[in-house]
Amino acid sequence: MDLHNPKDLVDHAATLDCIHCGLCLRSCPTYQLTGVESSSPRGRVHLMRAVAEGRIEAGQDFEDEMDFCLLCRHCESVCPAGVQFGPMMEVTRDGLERRRGSSLRRLARRAAFAWLLPSRWALGAAAVLARFGQMSGLDRMVRALLGERGRFIDGAPAVPPARDRRRLPAVTPRHAAATDRGSVWMLEGCVMPILLGGTNRATVQALTALGHEVRVSQAMVCCGSLHAHNGERGLARKLARKAIEAFEAEPSLPIVVNSAGCGAHLRELAHLFEAKDPWRSRAADVAARVRDFSEVAAPILAGVARADGSGEAPITAAWDAPCHLCHGQAVRQPPLDVLDSLPGVDTRPLADSESCCGSAGLYSLLRPDDSSAVLEPKLESLRRSGAQVLVTANPGCQLQWSQGIARAGLDVRVAHLAELVAERYTPAVSPES
Ligand code: SF4
Numbered sequence: 061m062d063l064h065n066p067k068d069l070v071d072h073a074a075t076l077d078c079i080h081c082g083l084c085l086r087s088c089p090t091y092q093l094t095g096v097e098s099s100s101p102r103g104r105v106h107l108m109r110a111v112a113e114g115r116i117e118a119g120q121d122f123e124d125e126m127d128f129c130l131l132c133r134h135c136e137s138v139c140p141a142g143v144q145f146g147p148m149m150e151v152t153r154d155g156l157e158r159r160r161g162s163s164l165r166r167l168a169r170r171a172a173f174a175w176l177l178p179s180r181w182a183l184g185a186a187a188v189l190a191r192f193g194q195m196s197g198l199d200r201m202v203r204a205l206l207g208e209r210g211r212f213i214d215g216a217p218a219v220p221p222a223r224d225r226r227r228l229p230a231v232t233p234r235h236a237a238a239t240d241r242g243s244v245w246m247l248e249g250c251v252m253p254i255l256l257g258g259t260n261r262a263t264v265q266a267l268t269a270l271g272h273e274v275r276v277s278q279a280m281v282c283c284g285s286l287h288a289h290n291g292e293r294g295l296a297r298k299l300a301r302k303a304i305e306a307f308e309a310e311p312s313l314p315i316v317v318n319s320a321g322c323g324a325h326l327r328e329l330a331h332l333f334e335a336k337d338p339w340r341s342r343a344a345d346v347a348a349r350v351r352d353f354s355e356v357a358a359p360i361l362a363g364v365a366r367a368d369g370s371g372e373a374p375i376t377a378a379w380d381a382p383c384h385l386c387h388g389q390a391v392r393q394p395p396l397d398v399l400d401s402l403p404g405v406d407t408r409p410l411a412d413s414e415s416c417c418g419s420a421g422l423y424s425l426l427r428p429d430d431s432s433a434v435l436e437p438k439l440e441s442l443r444r445s446g447a448q449v450l451v452t453a454n455p456g457c458q459l460q461w462s463q464g465i466a467r468a469g470l471d472v473r474v475a476h477l478a479e480l481v482a483e484r485y486t487p488a489v490s491p492e493s
Pocket residue numbers: 087088089090091099100101104128129130131132133134135136145
């Protein structure tokens with residue numbers, strides 16, 4: 061790839077799919093913030109095409125608009141021409157990152173993406189350091205020393221104690237009272253065990269209660285989703301190969317994912333490889349086995365009487381669809397079906413539940429003001445819904461909502477869908493067992 065050739069910075073052919081209808085504008089959170097065409101999907105496609113055709117330079121203004129995009133892919137869901145905005149933006153960000161050379165920022169990114177995220181050891185050490193900093197107040201000192209450049213520390217989520225950061229077992233048998241529904245892989249993830257280990261354990265509990273033996277690969281760490289979304293396609297490809305090899309160890313098992321961003325990435329894994337690359341078909345085979353947790357749970361729970369189960373207190377709940385679940389994977393109905401089938405859960409509609417919450421992977425750390433501004437109207441929708449629990453299915457969204465709700469002073473719990481299933485569904489012991 062020649063990065064001085066603008067055509068290699070942009071997927072020019074993909075930009076030609078846009079028919080300039082403008083139907084995507086109102087769905088775009090950055091356009092809603094600015095009202096400026098260049099901050100809209102149509103505007104960004106137009107900019108990419110102009111760069112590819114040599115009509116404008118890919119300068120600072122161009123980079124700013126590409127960075128401003130949340131990659132929420134809401135525009136894809138409403139586009140009548142089938143413009144594949146997500147893959148297009150991944151190619152452009154990858155090209156921009158590689159042009160940035162060896163600046164300090166670039167080196168810091170390489171350390172995070174190449175060294176930290178793919179290593180359990182490095183992630184564990186970083187968690188110990190971050191926890192120590194947060195408990196001792198050292199993080200505030202570092203924040204003060206770094207000034208504006210340390211703003212990401214303000215949005216860094218609290219690291220839980222070591223007992224909550226333990227790994228999942230390699231194999232967890234199904235619940236003794238559950239009907240045997242076979243084995244599944246579960247993606248443990250890189251950041252999930254560190255920040256949201258409780259969600260992972262609840263997912264295992266729910267899956268085993270639903271009748272699955274749960275297997276967790278000890279060989280793989282990160283699926284590369286954050287890499288692909290943030291302009292590191294080379295590293296994403298490397299991690300994809302590891303994931304493929306790990307899941308090929310049991311090639312007939314479905315792969316259950318409780319993180320919408322990772323699920324969307326794994327389903328599109330083949331896009332990382334050229335047509336002639338033998339890894340492409342292996343990636344496609346793995347992608348075909350990926351299931352969101354809700355897709356596994358919904359059909360099983362549909363056969364269970366709603367009154368069965370937990371004795372937990374009744375709750376009102378609002379579902380907020382993660383972008384990479386509804387727009388990235390077109391999974392919309394299963395999470396609602398799961399909520400409807402759980403005893404004691406009264407589901408309240410949430411206005412604009414398919415619009416982005418502003419989390420967007422690392423976006424909330426890198427652009428905290430824009431991220432908060434995107435969440436603001438959704439907090440108001442949540443307040444109006446009267447729900448006691450905000451339910452979602454993506455780690456970034458869980459953290460973003462938790463921080464926003466705390467800032468707004470709302471008395472609302474944030475829960476992953478799998479946590480509600482784990483709490484409210486227990487398989488009944490059948491008379492013959
Ligand atoms: S991905 Fe989201 S933020 Fe980016 S252009 Fe599309 S709708 Fe707008």
